Amino acid sequence: MEFNIRLAANRKSRAVLPSDKTMHQVNPGDLISKDSGYMRGHGTYFDVDEGKILASVAGCVERVNKLICVRPLKTRYIGEVGDVVIGRITEVGNKRWKVDAHTVLDSVLLLSCVNLPGGELRKRSEEDERMMREYLSEGDLISAEVQTVYSDGHLSLHTRSLKYGKLGQGILVKVSPSLVKRCKNHFHNLPCGVTVILGNNGYIWICPLQSNEGAEGGFMQRLDPISEQEREAMVRMRNSILCLAQYKMMLYDTSAYYAYEASSQYQLYEMLKPEAMQNIVNMTRQRIETEM
């Protein structure tokens, strides 16, 4: 039996690549400017009594002419129309589901915005309303697209394409939404035998390889045991993505696949060790740089 115990004193700093730009970093409530000539942007507020601009979030200050903004270090997902997201149903309500998609306010998925069995043009009856929990119940995961962004920031989702819908067996990985690179396609069938859905909201879904033609919108679910080979590939992909996220590398199909290949020298359980993580990330970074 082997245990991996570390002392905090021996911890190596998880340094991200050094950047040559010096950044003005602030904490919530820190003074940014006393000058009243500036305009306050996102992440700042104006102290009326003292006439100062203060930071409302932790992050780095950005100035564009007279406008001051603070870009936060850590943020929730801010939706944009057309984004692919992964979400979890938290509540079944009147003609709608509430979805947790790592946004500030809960997102909604309307009953009229999902594909129901029997074709797209089917009329939604009262029967369908009663059957809502049969289709999606609390805790279920879905992949969806952002349909509308409301002024208060909450999102309305839709799954009106057969590639979206309820997700079956697989692993959910949560990373920061700013690490997911916006691409043309967020559904990737990787050669290592896994399908990865990189949700723009920082939720990443890893499941066994699925063919594009066979998309059925989640009406059919595979509940039989997944083969050990497929399972190991999925777990390896999960650990590779976590490595990249820990070192703040952008996530897209190539980086995920390169990290997966770089990890092949390690056993699955070894990938959780900090040294292995650093090594995998370095190898991935080098390979991406040489190919650019």
Add this chain to the structure above:
Amino acid sequence: MAEVLLSQAEKIFIVHGVEDNVRIDGRSCLEYRSFEIETGTVSNASGSARVRMANTDILVGVKAELGVPALRKPDEGKLEFFVDCSANANPKFEGRGGEELANDIASMLSQAYGDKNTLDMRKLCIADGQHCWILYIDVLLLEVGGNLYDAVSLAVKSALYDTKIPNLTLTTNEEGQVEIDLSDDPFDYSEIDVENCPILVTCCKIGKSHVIDPSVEEEVCSLCRLVVSVTRTGHITSTRKVGAGSLLPESIAEMVSTSREIGISLNEALLNKLKGRI
């Protein structure tokens, strides 16, 4: 308890994974996650430690105070456990929300340390029936990410290892009362022998097999967990079942023996790490 939502298919995936001996983070069933210990984090406590295991974050402080021994045990010191659940760990802990969990952990700890083979409580006695050391062990749950009992017990043991009890000089006055003098030298202290302090090992029953060091997702998939406190020599000081499910006598025996083996080697590994530090 902090619960996460999982869909039916995800649960099935985890259960099948445990059967195949490949868990979702790549570990096998009897593998422990790596964790990090920091001792001496709280400067105004007699001893302190912080343990971070994946997302679980525990801070333990030990404060030694003078007190009067219990009437039934006049030659022994006392241990007082107190657990506090921070609302930062889970919004449900706000107010009295975490009380049940906190009492559960505190009673489990005092039961585990209640055995006379663990800490030698007589060493904490200063004068029979008059003065003794009371160790107040305060546990703060900063973040909850599965396997709480194990992490708490590891932090408690590390904090006790770090505890420095000042040396005292005793004088008896004319009335037969014992007077205590505390030395001014801050480096004049003694340490506690933690060799035999127990560690809690949680064994989580998932499907037909059991796993060690469960993550939050795995805890949701299991109906029942067995917490066993084990000392370095393999002595089991207490056991407790957590969760609503039931267990067959055979699987209890199997889980206890697994936990015992893990406990023995974990104790050894922790002590080696702590001692190698100096």
